[in-house]
Amino acid sequence: MHSLLTGKTLIAFDLDGTLIDSVPDLTAAVGQALAAQGLAVPTESEVRHWVGNGAPVLVERALSWALAQTSSQTPDEALNARTYADFLRFYAAEPSARTRLYPGVKPALEALHGAGFSLALITNKPARFIDPILESFGLNAFFSLCLGGDSLAQKKPDPLPLNHVAKTLGVEAHACVMVGDSRHDMAAGKAAGFTTVALPYGYNHGEPIAASHPDWLLDSLSQLLTTETQD
Numbered sequence: 028m029h030s031l032l033t034g035k036t037l038i039a040f041d042l043d044g045t046l047i048d049s050v051p052d053l054t055a056a057v058g059q060a061l062a063a064q065g066l067a068v069p070t071e072s073e074v075r076h077w078v079g080n081g082a083p084v085l086v087e088r089a090l091s092w093a094l095a096q097t098s099s100q101t102p103d104e105a106l107n108a109r110t111y112a113d114f115l116r117f118y119a120a121e122p123s124a125r126t127r128l129y130p131g132v133k134p135a136l137e138a139l140h141g142a143g144f145s146l147a148l149i150t151n152k153p154a155r156f157i158d159p160i161l162e163s164f165g166l167n168a169f170f171s172l173c174l175g176g177d178s179l180a181q182k183k184p185d186p187l188p189l190n191h192v193a194k195t196l197g198v199e200a201h202a203c204v205m206v207g208d209s210r211h212d213m214a215a216g217k218a219a220g221f222t223t224v225a226l227p228y229g230y231n232h233g234e235p236i237a238a239s240h241p242d243w244l245l246d247s248l249s250q251l252l253t254t255e256t257q258d
């Protein structure tokens with residue numbers, strides 16, 4: 028009997044929908060940015076489906092939703108750029124006031140870090156928000172390397188950030204695990220040759236994460252340390 032983590036040395040985590048439920052703060056910032064353009068404001072359940080492809084795509088999706096609520100404005104680049112700039116400003120002002128850690132996250136990171144695993148963070152969120160958010164939950168010290176959606180030339184589902192983390196930390200892909208909530212995490216993990224672990228509670232564009240065929244589907248991060256395999 029082996030543990031799911033036998034032979035693994037590096038564990039890469041997604042952020043939004045995996046470690047933190049960030050949709051309340053994303054909804055507030057998107058809502059403030061849309062309201063500043065005189066547009067309709069979406070609810071959390073709408074925004075939940077728009078997260079996962081980075082902030083520019085989130086704002087694009089929010090804008091097309093808001094414009095569809097009214098016939099008075101049509102999309103244009105200037106409106107998009109203004110709304111995106113406002114979103115960044117509003118989100119930077121309050122990136123974690125309403126954000127919560129999912130159950131079991133901090134004890135799991137503590138235990139994995141204590142057991143000697145290298146931990147990395149690979150999010151599609153703009154990199155500038157990573158530190159302030161991790162800091163407000165006391166998580167910074169656990170991660171050897173953090174990458175945002177704008178850190179490299181490609182973001183998830185491209186495997187580039189995963190390859191970069193493995194190479195930088197000197198770990199072969201077969202000893203790496205990608206833990207995430209969305210099909211982009213699973214696609215990037217598979218393409219990089221990592222073992223993929225999915226969590227079902229986050230944001231996956233309204234689709235069950237099982238459809239992405241993760242190697243492991245867990246209920247919470249605490250199961251990373253307790254899941255056994257027969258082989």
Ligand SMILES: O=C(O)COP(=O)(O)O
Binds near residue numbers: 042149150151153209
């Ligand atoms: O789309 C985002 O901004 C966040 O996505 P993440 O799930 O990769 O952290």
Ligand SMILES: [Mg+2]
Binds near residue numbers: 041044208209230
């Ligand atoms: Mg995610």
